[in-house]
Amino acid sequence: MSTPTKYLLPESQMPKFWYNLQADLPRPAPAVLHPGTQKPITPDDLAPLFAQSIIEQEVSLEREIEIPEPVRDVLRLWRPAPLLRAHRLEKALGTPAKIFYKYEGVSPAGSHKPNSAIAQAFYNAQAGVKRLTTETGAGQWGSALALAGQIFGLDVTVFQVRVSYDQKPYRRALMETYGARCIPSPSPETDYGRRVLAERPDHRGSLGIAISEAVEIAVQREDTKYALGSVLNHVLLHQSIIGLEAMEQMRMADAWPDVVVACTGGGSNFAGLAFPFIGHGLRGGGKPRIVAVEPAACPSLTRGQYAYDFGDTAHLTPLTKMHTLGSTFTPPGLHAGGLRYHGMAPLVSHVRELGLMEAVAYNQVDCFAAGVAFARAESIVPAPEANHAVKGAIEEALRCKREGRSETILFGLSGHGHFDMSAYQKYLAGELKDETYDEKELAQALSGLPAVRP
Amino acid sequence: MSTPTKYLLPESQMPKFWYNLQADLPRPAPAVLHPGTQKPITPDDLAPLFAQSIIEQEVSLEREIEIPEPVRDVLRLWRPAPLLRAHRLEKALGTPAKIFYKYEGVSPAGSHKPNSAIAQAFYNAQAGVKRLTTETGAGQWGSALALAGQIFGLDVTVFQVRVSYDQKPYRRALMETYGARCIPSPSPETDYGRRVLAERPDHRGSLGIAISEAVEIAVQREDTKYALGSVLNHVLLHQSIIGLEAMEQMRMADAWPDVVVACTGGGSNFAGLAFPFIGHGLRGGGKPRIVAVEPAACPSLTRGQYAYDFGDTAHLTPLTKMHTLGSTFTPPGLHAGGLRYHGMAPLVSHVRELGLMEAVAYNQVDCFAAGVAFARAESIVPAPEANHAVKGAIEEALRCKREGRSETILFGLSGHGHFDMSAYQKYLAGELKDETYDEKELAQALSGLPAVRP
Numbered sequence: 065m066s067t068p069t070k071y072l073l074p075e076s077q078m079p080k081f082w083y084n085l086q087a088d089l090p091r092p093a094p095a096v097l098h099p100g101t102q103k104p105i106t107p108d109d110l111a112p113l114f115a116q117s118i119i120e121q122e123v124s125l126e127r128e129i130e131i132p133e134p135v136r137d138v139l140r141l142w143r144p145a146p147l148l149r150a151h152r153l154e155k156a157l158g159t160p161a162k163i164f165y166k167y168e169g170v171s172p173a174g175s176h177k178p179n180s181a182i183a184q185a186f187y188n189a190q191a192g193v194k195r196l197t198t199e200t201g202a203g204q205w206g207s208a209l210a211l212a213g214q215i216f217g218l219d220v221t222v223f224q225v226r227v228s229y230d231q232k233p234y235r236r237a238l239m240e241t242y243g244a245r246c247i248p249s250p251s252p253e254t255d256y257g258r259r260v261l262a263e264r265p266d267h268r269g270s271l272g273i274a275i276s277e278a279v280e281i282a283v284q285r286e287d288t289k290y291a292l293g294s295v296l297n298h299v300l301l302h303q304s305i306i307g308l309e310a311m312e313q314m315r316m317a318d319a320w321p322d323v324v325v326a327c328t329g330g331g332s333n334f335a336g337l338a339f340p341f342i343g344h345g346l347r348g349g350g351k352p353r354i355v356a357v358e359p360a361a362c363p364s365l366t367r368g369q370y371a372y373d374f375g376d377t378a379h380l381t382p383l384t385k386m387h388t389l390g391s392t393f394t395p396p397g398l399h400a401g402g403l404r405y406h407g408m409a410p411l412v413s414h415v416r417e418l419g420l421m422e423a424v425a426y427n428q429v430d431c432f433a434a435g436v437a438f439a440r441a442e443s444i445v446p447a448p449e450a451n452h453a454v455k456g457a458i459e460e461a462l463r464c465k466r467e468g469r470s471e472t473i474l475f476g477l478s479g480h481g482h483f484d485m486s487a488y489q490k491y492l493a494g495e496l497k498d499e500t501y502d503e504k505e506l507a508q509a510l511s512g513l514p515a516v517r518p
Numbered sequence: 519m520s521t522p523t524k525y526l527l528p529e530s531q532m533p534k535f536w537y538n539l540q541a542d543l544p545r546p547a548p549a550v551l552h553p554g555t556q557k558p559i560t561p562d563d564l565a566p567l568f569a570q571s572i573i574e575q576e577v578s579l580e581r582e583i584e585i586p587e588p589v590r591d592v593l594r595l596w597r598p599a600p601l602l603r604a605h606r607l608e609k610a611l612g613t614p615a616k617i618f619y620k621y622e623g624v625s626p627a628g629s630h631k632p633n634s635a636i637a638q639a640f641y642n643a644q645a646g647v648k649r650l651t652t653e654t655g656a657g658q659w660g661s662a663l664a665l666a667g668q669i670f671g672l673d674v675t676v677f678q679v680r681v682s683y684d685q686k687p688y689r690r691a692l693m694e695t696y697g698a699r700c701i702p703s704p705s706p707e708t709d710y711g712r713r714v715l716a717e718r719p720d721h722r723g724s725l726g727i728a729i730s731e732a733v734e735i736a737v738q739r740e741d742t743k744y745a746l747g748s749v750l751n752h753v754l755l756h757q758s759i760i761g762l763e764a765m766e767q768m769r770m771a772d773a774w775p776d777v778v779v780a781c782t783g784g785g786s787n788f789a790g791l792a793f794p795f796i797g798h799g800l801r802g803g804g805k806p807r808i809v810a811v812e813p814a815a816c817p818s819l820t821r822g823q824y825a826y827d828f829g830d831t832a833h834l835t836p837l838t839k840m841h842t843l844g845s846t847f848t849p850p851g852l853h854a855g856g857l858r859y860h861g862m863a864p865l866v867s868h869v870r871e872l873g874l875m876e877a878v879a880y881n882q883v884d885c886f887a888a889g890v891a892f893a894r895a896e897s898i899v900p901a902p903e904a905n906h907a908v909k910g911a912i913e914e915a916l917r918c919k920r921e922g923r924s925e926t927i928l929f930g931l932s933g934h935g936h937f938d939m940s941a942y943q944k945y946l947a948g949e950l951k952d953e954t955y956d957e958k959e960l961a962q963a964l965s966g967l968p969a970v971r972p
Contacts (some may be wrong), residue, residue, distance in 0.1 A: 070594055073525065140524055141602070141897060148595070152669070170624060172897035174936060213892050215606070237939035240946050241893050440668050443595060443626035482628060482936040487689035492694050499762050 069151075071313040071431050080131055083304040085339040085411065086297070087127035088346040090226030093414040094385040097372060104383050112283045113290045118184065121298040123157060127343075129301060131183070138182045138215055142170045143305070147313035153441040154461070161464035162319060163457060165477045166310045167444065173238070175402075175447060176333050177208030177293055180302035184291045185212035194252035194287040195219040199249065199274030202401030203267030204234025204447075204479065205293030210244035223249035223277045226269035228401055230373060234483050249274040256280055256378045270394050271405050283380075293408045294330025295375060303336025310474065311340055311366055321352040321474035323460050327452035328356040328365065328423075329402050331409030337476040342420050352474070354421040356412070357456035359431070361499040362395040364388060364408045365416060365423035367506070372516040373407060383516060386413040390509025396499035399427060399487040400448035405517035406509070428500040431455045433489040435481070447479035448487055523605075525767040527598035534585055537758040539793040539865065540751070541581035542800040547868040548839040551826060556970055559836050566737045567744045569645035572638065575752040581797075582754060585637070592636045592669055596624045597759070601767035607895040608915070615918035616773060617911060619931045620764045620791060621898065627692070628931030629856075629901060630787050631662030631747055634756035639666035640746045648741040649673040649806060653703065653728030656682050656855030657689025658901075658933065659747030664698030677703035677731045680723035682855055684901055688937050705727040710734055710832045714904075724848050725859050730832030737834075748784025749829060749863045757790025764928065775806040775928035777914050781906035782810040782819065783856050785863030791930040796874050806928070808875040810866070811910035813885070815953040816849040818842060818862045819870060819877035821960070826970040827861060837970060840867040843955075844963025850953035852882060853941035854902040858964070881952040885909045886945040889935070901933035902941055 086093065094299075095104040107119045121129060131139075150163040168176035196218050200206030206222040213220035222244050229236060229248035239246045247253060250260040250270045254277040260267050267273075275292070282290035292299060314320055324341050328334035338354045345351030348465070358365055364387045367460060373388040375381035387408040389395070395404045398471070408416075415421055435451035436446070446454055457475035464471050481488065486515045540547065549558040561573045566959050568576070575583060585593075599970030604617040622630035642650060647839050660676040667674035676698050683690060683702035693700045701707060703715040708731040714721050721727075729746070736744035746753060768774055778795050782788035792808045799805030812819055818841045825958045827842040829835035841862040843849070849858045862870075869875055882902075889905035891912070892898070900908055911929035935942065944950045 070529065072526070072529070075526070138897075153660065173897070211897050212678050215897065233943060234936075234939035237943035237946065238936075241890055241899055241939075242897075243894055436695055440697055443592075443665050443669065443690065443696075445626070445695055478934075482688075482692075482934075483939070485688035485695075485937070488695050489691035491686060492691065 069149050071147040071316045073309055073312055075140055075144065077312060078136060078140065078144045079305050079308040081128040082130060082301045083308055083340050084124060084127055084301055085343050086125050087384065088343045091416065094409055097383040098518065099374065099381065099383055104231065108263055110443065113279065115187045115193060115289055117191070118186045118298050121301055122296060127213060130173055135183050135186050139179070139431055142172065144309045145170050147310055149317065150305045150442050153230060153438060156441045157458065157461050158467065159461040159465040160468065160470035161460055161461040162472045164314065164317065164472065164474045166306060166474065167477045168306060169477065169480030172210055173204065174207045174305060174482060175204045175208065176303060176336060177205045177455065178211060179305055179336065180293065180299045180332065181208035181212035182215070185209065185216040187290050189218055193218065195221065196291045196418035197221045197278040197281045197291055198291045198293065199223045199271055199278045201225045201271050201404055202232055203239060205240040205404050206244070206246065206415060207235050207242065208293070209291055210242035210247065211425045213244060215241045220244040221281065222246045223251065223274040225249060225271060225274055226267065227397060234367065249277050251277060254280045269375065272391055275376035279380045294332040297411055299332045300335040300339065300409055300411055303332045304340055306336035306476065307338060307340030310337060311344065319472050320350045322471040323353045323355060323473045325355045325357060325453050325456040325460060325473065326476040327403060327449050327478065328358050328408065328412065329449065330405050331412035333476060333478040335409060335412055338421065342415065347385040352405065355456055356421055356423040357452040358423065358425050359400055359403050359452060360425040360427045361398055361501055362404050362476035363425040364406065366425045368408070369510050369513065370417060371415060371513050373513055375407060383514060384410040386410045387416065389506060390512055392512055393506060393509035396501055398499050399484065400435055400452065402449040403452065424426065426452060426455045429496055429498050432488070432496060434458050436491070445481040446477055447481045448484050450478045453477065519881060523603050525601040525770045527763055527766055529594055529598065531766060532590065532594065532598050533759050533762040535582040536585055536755045537762055537794050537797060538578060538581055538583060538755055539797050540579050542797045544872065551837040551970065553828065553833060553837055556837070562598040567733065569641045569647060569743055571641045572752050575755055576750060586640060589637050589640050589883065593633070596626065598763045600668065601764055603771065604896050607892060610891065610895045611912065611915050611919065613915040614922065614924035615915040616924065616926045617915055618768065618926065618928045620760060620772065620928065621931045622760060623898065623931065623934030627658065627662045627665055628936060629658045629662065630757060630760060630790060631659045631901050632665060633668035633759055633790065634747065634753045634786065635662035636669070637756045639663065639670040639672055642743050643670035643672055647672065647743045649675065650743055650745045651675045651732040651735045652745045652747065653677045653725055653732045653738040655679045655725050655858055656686055657693060658763055658856050660698070660700065661689050661692040661696065663745055664693040664696035667698060670694045674698040675735065676706065677701045677728040679703055679725060679728050680721065681851060700873070701729050702925055705731060708734045724831065725844055726831035727831035730834055733830065733834045733880045746890055748786040749861065751865055753786045753862055754793065754865055756791040757786045760790035761792060761794030764791060765798065768928065773926050777807045777809060777927045779809045779811060779907050779914060779927065779929040781857060781903050781932065782862065782866065783811050783903065784859050785820070785866035787930060787932040789866055791865060794873065795867065809910055810875055810877040811906040812853055812877065812879050813857050813906060814879040814881045815852055815955055816858050817879040817893040818860065820879045823964050823967065824867060825967050829861060829969055837968060838864040840864045841870065844966055846966055847960060847963035850955055852953050853938065854906065856903040857906065880906060880909045883950055883952050886942070886950060888912050890945070893896055898931065899935040900931055902937045902938050904932045907931065925961070
């Protein structure tokens, strides 16, 4: 038996400020452009979609932004989240590396998503908003916003990608248990949804379409705003609490990571863990390598283009410069639904261009194999998204073994897999396949990127 | 916004000893009888089934029994478990009562079951046992033992009640992810299973049958022992860590319960929370009312007979005096599968006879209504079993409201409902029905209780 161990911050040490990496970057990120004029957008352009305090956070260059007390009050239900040392996994791998993981599955929705949902619901409630619309794939973000809306008295309408709505009814039941309304997308409730359905009545949906529908409703109604679960600066900001806590906990463990590994779809989980460490390095502190892990079937960072693109399919959103597979690209039906997005957070993309991080892509089956190995060693069953980080951490640990180096690896375990056991079942039965995209479709999507004047 | 709050014990204050209520009872519990001779059983009679240290715990009258360091080492992954104040639920109910709950859903299997599974796996591994057999209904216990077996290097074979095996594949996937073998019961792998199948090839199974199968295998093989997830004294002992922590945490909150509420199927969750408080009262400390909540469709404490009966259907187990619906009684297909057992822990039954606790039964639909109200107020979605405790606590809080009393209520939230969202879905769609048993079948099962000489 090895010694554990869990590093728990006392509640009194839960961060009181979020961390904004933009304050420490050597160059600012490229401007966000208005989809019509292609001029940099102004806060006013965003006002139909977001509450004022959220817009301020979106454009803020301040290093520290205070977490409002009512938000901390809710986060305290499960935060500070534990940091754990994966002693048994180290042993199973026979690696001299020390492996730590920050576990976000302790939230009531089972993932890191409530960290931002709670903040967004609070600011909207404070601004007098009555209803939030959003999109969700597998349902992690939708259930997080449903729970946050319930706490702050907001109605929540979730457009869920049709294929997930039909095939994965459990997170939908969770959203509805929290009182949210869940609509399969494309839906007949929006102009855009009707247009898509007219062309293809059996359309299985995509995050890009669901975003278009949620945005359309929010723009139309005075009392309704839109909430996004990843990609945008303010979402990355809210998630920084993960990395801020992890830094304190690494100090408690009397250790510091040589490598930080996190999975990335839209980028909020990755940024949440990694950005505080990157900023610490930029300010002269210990500088770990930073590794983003994405699915080989939806590889925006490793195969996408760094270019201006839309965040949605109907092209209602602003244009942001990001690593993108093209807004018309439809990723294959990965079990890691939370990583199934054509673009990457502009700020993550910028950090990548600055050379402050690495990116790597792994196949679905290999990631599940890593997840099962982790579950058998450490008892926690990771969400399919988190399996990508587990795979990345295991690869780093095996490298350390080959090189005989006892490096310290920190990875983000962004959620538990209790809602995803059907995918594990398939994997264990040998029925899980690696999903692949069509190279021609990708080339086509990339060739259709919007022409933006430099 | 109300102040939270979560009361977290530091790891250093995790209990080092389990608590054995038998040391403080005014009268000892009735003897356990050999099924053949009807003489009190001896430790030797139990040796084919259990490792020596477990048998010693089963018959021990010591007040405190040390938790071995390797067991504490594993429990530390998620323990001490949090105690929380349900401020928002209090507000939603408009009650002057203070509601606290002890949350066991933070374990990797999502319920309190690993508290005993880890201990049982440790003692068996220490005794050189290679394999454990057990039974499971919905799968909470089976997945807990699967995870414990994985940690201590034991093979685990789980006989899962056929109806759950077919209808709820997710906890089965969890057991298999942890490396256990899961067999639908009745199965062709045992004499008893073959007998049942010969009579009724489409038998849906029951816990009683699954226990018979698991016991049969364990008795036959030298390297194999049996593990039970509830009912027996040593299981109740291992679960006492719940109440011991809760007592410390109530002190941290500068409060003491007037009422302790817990759901009860076999009795281990109930005893785990309640027994340390009962013992404290018996030793002259503050004496809360103790309320056990059971499902109206399987009401052993409120409708059963206090009599000697078998724990299984094939009558392989010893005879214990307990509140029982008769070992041939097949409870209806409740969603709270963990509460679906014909008998009650002998020690819980004895405590009931001593007048140290109350019992109440609620219907399934009312319990889900309580669970949804709790989820909307407190963000955590309870397991169907735990919904019974939530219902009990809400009823106490509403009584306090009627009586204008600000009592302190503590209840046990034994697990999360993330594996049970299909039941919530049914409830939300208005399709969930109250299950009822056949009065004639109950009368018949009770009339068939074994004749035991006084």
